[in-house]
Amino acid sequence: MNILSVTSEIYPLVKTGGLADVAGALPLALKSLGIRTRTLVPGYPAVMKRLAKPVERLHLPDVLGVGARLLEVTCEGLELLVLDCPALYDRVGGPYLDATGNDFPDNWKRFAALSWVGAEIAGGLLDDFQPDLVHAHDWQGALTPVYMRYGRAHAVPSVLTIHNIAFQGQFGFNIFAELRLPPHAFAMDGIEYYGDIGYLKGGLQSATAITTVSPSYAGEILQPSFGMGLEGVIAARENVLHGIVNGIDVETWDPARDPEIAAPYSAANLKPRAASREALCEHFNLDRDSGPIFSIVSRLTWQKGMDLLPEVVDDLVAHGGKLAILGSGDAALEGALLNAAARHRGRIGITIGYNEQLSHLLQAGADAILVPSRFEPCGLTQLYALRYGCIPVVARTGGLADTVIDANHAALQAKCATGVQFSPINADGLRQAIHRTIRLYADRKLWTQIQKQGMKADVSWIRSAGRYAELYSSLISRTA
Numbered sequence: 001m002n003i004l005s006v007t008s009e010i011y012p013l014v015k016t017g018g019l020a021d022v023a024g025a026l027p028l029a030l031k032s033l034g035i036r037t038r039t040l041v042p043g044y045p046a047v048m049k050r051l052a053k054p055v056e057r058l059h060l061p062d063v064l065g066v067g068a069r070l071l072e073v074t075c076e077g078l079e080l081l082v083l084d085c086p087a088l089y090d091r092v093g094g095p096y097l098d099a100t101g102n103d104f105p106d107n108w109k110r111f112a113a114l115s116w117v118g119a120e121i122a123g124g125l126l127d128d129f130q131p132d133l134v135h136a137h138d139w140q141g142a143l144t145p146v147y148m149r150y151g152r153a154h155a156v157p158s159v160l161t162i163h164n165i166a167f168q169g170q171f172g173f174n175i176f177a178e179l180r181l182p183p184h185a186f187a188m189d190g191i192e193y194y195g196d197i198g199y200l201k202g203g204l205q206s207a208t209a210i211t212t213v214s215p216s217y218a219g220e221i222l223q224p225s226f227g228m229g230l231e232g233v234i235a236a237r238e239n240v241l242h243g244i245v246n247g248i249d250v251e252t253w254d255p256a257r258d259p260e261i262a263a264p265y266s267a268a269n270l271k272p273r274a275a276s277r278e279a280l281c282e283h284f285n286l287d288r289d290s291g292p293i294f295s296i297v298s299r300l301t302w303q304k305g306m307d308l309l310p311e312v313v314d315d316l317v318a319h320g321g322k323l324a325i326l327g328s329g330d331a332a333l334e335g336a337l338l339n340a341a342a343r344h345r346g347r348i349g350i351t352i353g354y355n356e357q358l359s360h361l362l363q364a365g366a367d368a369i370l371v372p373s374r375f376e377p378c379g380l381t382q383l384y385a386l387r388y389g390c391i392p393v394v395a396r397t398g399g400l401a402d403t404v405i406d407a408n409h410a411a412l413q414a415k416c417a418t419g420v421q422f423s424p425i426n427a428d429g430l431r432q433a434i435h436r437t438i439r440l441y442a443d444r445k446l447w448t449q450i451q452k453q454g455m456k457a458d459v460s461w462i463r464s465a466g467r468y469a470e471l472y473s474s475l476i477s478r479t480a
């Protein structure tokens with residue numbers, strides 16, 4: 001089976017969040033099931049500099065009006081097709097934002113071009129690679145099924161995965177002519193979205209099947225409170241909606257072999273965690289007392305519930321806890337958390353920024369991680385935490401609810417608890433969850449039991465890759 005994946009990020013080449021982790025890990029997991037995935041990604045500078053001896057497959061003189069090349073290369077075990085289009089991607093900044101943090105004004109064209117090329121490949125652009133199915137991700141890949149539907153690849157099945165419905169790719173009608181879609185694509189069952197153009201909306205209308213990254217979130221996005229305006233579109237396609245929980249790359253995230261942590265350890269011997277705890281205290285300038293260390297590895301945004309933190313930190317410290325924060329995002333939140341750290345020297349430490357290495361040390365050295373997200377399609381940090389014996393303290397929503405077993409009385413009795421869940425998702429809920437975690441931490445035997453139980457949880461891709469494989473097969477056989 002040949003799959004074309006279309007994504008705007010892929011670990012380890014370019015990552016701003018969980019999409020990159022999934023786009024990077026799923027092809028490797030599918031490979032062991034005999035499924036070959038090639039991934040189409042934009043040739044940002046971060047990608048181009050990682051490519052060793054890429055092969056130029058095609059010169060594309062007119063990708064929505066700009067010239068481009070399609071390169072082929074294998075990198076870190078991933079088979080990549082790189083859209084090298086300097087006019088669209090050779091920029092200072094990240095994949096979506098310029099150096100000052102603003103959206104590139106032509107993002108609509110940058111990702112329409114990616115999707116257009118994806119659809120062309122589905123339609124037979126490459127003589128040695130005919131995808132049996134196309135798997136597109138988020139709004140940046142969402143026009144792929146749209147171009148397929150209105151073009152020559154209409155018979156090839158497609159899957160669109162929603163990783164974050166908060167980002168929908170909505171643009172003014174004025175771009176329509178430049179997208180080179182037929183006039184009838186601007187319709188309610190196409191890409192028209194409240195008089196504008198909706199990339200994710202169009203993708204949801206056009207893909208053969210829709211997935212999101214946990215069963216609970218698949219149910220939630222049918223409701224107005226989570227669907228962010230798309231609940232009606234999704235409800236109309238509920239019969240092709242699937243929730244498949246994410247796995248993690250258990251090779252990269254393995255406390256027994258992780259070069260980024262102070263000492264390797266496993267569930268059989270958790271003692272070496274102490275070395276990472278010490279390194280973490282050193283980095284974040286935290287007191288060396290035995291109080292529990294909570295951690296945060298997150299975008300500092302409302303989605304992630306990070307605005308709740310300033311409201312609970314004084315209480316966390318008053319109860320003997322410490323907090324190590326790694327994140328960046330909303331400037332006002334960064335300011336509030338820097339202020340909290342300044343008020344609580346030795347108890348709260350913060351590193352503003354994105355730091356992959358440090359995120360590993362936090363999982364290995366902290367006692368618990370706080371994930372108070374307002375909504376969370378799946379969430380990956382709690383899965384890394386489970387694998388590292390760092391107790392996840394999570395809001396009861398989406399994939400967080402599906403992957404962490406709350407340490408309630410029954411679960412503790414049955415020895416199956418792996419973390420702490422809380423609701424309602426507000427400052428009081430989080431405060432209560434922190435109190436409960438501190439009480440659990442005081443019982444060292446119980447705490448170790450929860451750590452070990454979490455480390456036993458299957459967070460690998462094996463099961464979920466199997467579910468994607470089943471879905472792909474069923475769609476391919478239906479359209480064959």
Ligand SMILES: Nc1ncnc2c1ncn2[C@@H]1O[C@H](COP(=O)(O)OP(=O)(O)O[C@H]2O[C@H](CO)[C@@H](O)[C@H](O)[C@H]2O)[C@@H](O)[C@H]1O
Pocket residue numbers: 016017018019021022163164213246297298299326327328353354355356359376377378379380381399
């Ligand atoms: N400052 C920092 N330094 C280093 N690493 C940092 C960091 N901030 C975040 N990260 C890392 O970025 C990733 C974040 O992934 P998440 O799944 O938690 O959320 P995200 O909202 O990006 O993903 C969306 O897509 C994914 C994938 O489907 C869903 O799990 C999720 O629910 C959805 O919102 C993790 O690998 C985390 O360790």
